[in-house]
Amino acid sequence: MKKSKLFNNRIGVLATMHKKEVVMAPLLKKELGVKIIVPERFNTDCFGTFTREIDRAGNQLEAARLKAQKALSITGEALAFASEGAFGPHPVFPFVPYNREIVLLLDKV
Incomplete structure (x- = not known):
């Protein structure tokens, strides 16, 4: 199967x-050609914890979307x-x- 170049480089x-x-960076590089960065000191626990010590921000999908949006706002990138x-x-x-476990891809392009 031919790979899509939509996210390459x-x-x-x-x-x-x-x-x-x-785990994810090597897979995303291999399959999509994406170079992964991680925001420094990014606190995902503020969106909720699986132990429920901190309530989740919305449902599962909404919490993932909020994390992605925050990561984009911190870094100025367009793909999260x-x-x-x-x-x-x-x-x-x-x-x-x-x-x-869900994985959300958010592309602002």
């Missing part, structure tokens, strides 16, 4: 403080990636643990 900001760039996890009981089988 662009800088992408990863909105994280938990070292997710270690953010993730947000949800943990709890399975919606159908309540005694089974359930977790879902």
Whole structure:
């Protein structure tokens, strides 16, 4: 399959403080051609914590979007990636643990 050049040689900001760039940056470089940067001292916990000590800002998607938008405003870049996890009981089988991690791509171009 031919790779898309849509994001090739662009800088992408990863909105994280938990070292997710270690896993995500090589994949995004290989698959999309994006060079990942991480904002210095970026506190994603202000958007909510998975332990629920700090309430999430909106739903899972909204929290990821807010992280991405904040990362763009800090760096002045146009391409951002953010993730947000949800943990709890399975919606159908309540005694089974359930977790879902979403990754959002936000492009201002």
